[in-house]
Amino acid sequence: MRVDEVCSQDPVHIPMSSTLQEAAIRMRDRHVGSLIVTESTAGGTRAVGMVTDRDIVLASTANGGNPCQTPVGDVMTRGMVAIQRQASIQDAMQMMLSHGVRRLGVLDGESLTGVLSVDDILGALALDWGMLSTLVYNEQEHERSGKQSPASLPDSL
Numbered sequence: 001m002r003v004d005e006v007c008s009q010d011p012v013h014i015p016m017s018s019t020l021q022e023a024a025i026r027m028r029d030r031h032v033g034s035l036i037v038t039e040s041t042a043g044g045t046r047a048v049g050m051v052t053d054r055d056i057v058l059a060s061t062a063n064g065g066n067p068c069q070t071p072v073g074d075v076m077t078r079g080m081v082a083i084q085r086q087a088s089i090q091d092a093m094q095m096m097l098s099h100g101v102r103r104l105g106v107l108d109g110e111s112l113t114g115v116l117s118v119d120d121i122l123g124a125l126a127l128d129w130g131m132l133s134t135l136v137y138n139e140q141e142h143e144r145s146g147k148q149s150p151a152s153l154p155d156s157l
Helices: 020-030 053-062 089-099 118-145
Strands: 013-015 034-041 044-052 082-084 103-108 111-117
Touching (some): 013 020, 013 044, 020 034, 020 053, 034 111, 044 053, 044 103, 111 118
Parallel strands (some): 013 034, 082 103
Antiparallel strands (some): 103 111
């Protein structure tokens, strides 16, 4: 399985000057748990990091910050661990493990085109494991009933 088969496409962005409240509203409205933080430069807009729902909770509740006044740039994680969209899910999980992150930026060449989260991977693997368990269960039922499995080979080859 490849990263581009599982990742969220078109990541949601927010300027680093936006407040935590604006970030939380954007997350709620777009049903995401993280935002790509951007800044405007003379050459255009560029990604500078990521802010998560957990960052917002810790900054505005646990640390007593005011979400209406605290800029995203104050609590975001600078930089971003990224992976190419053609990479395998196994490579992505290894990268997450080695960098201690739960989300990766997904690149198509140099362009940020998506975000891959642990939840994305779990969802994809759950579908695969669900199909596998159904296969095993069906085969066991065939064996119990004494019927020959449709995939069985004939006795004489």
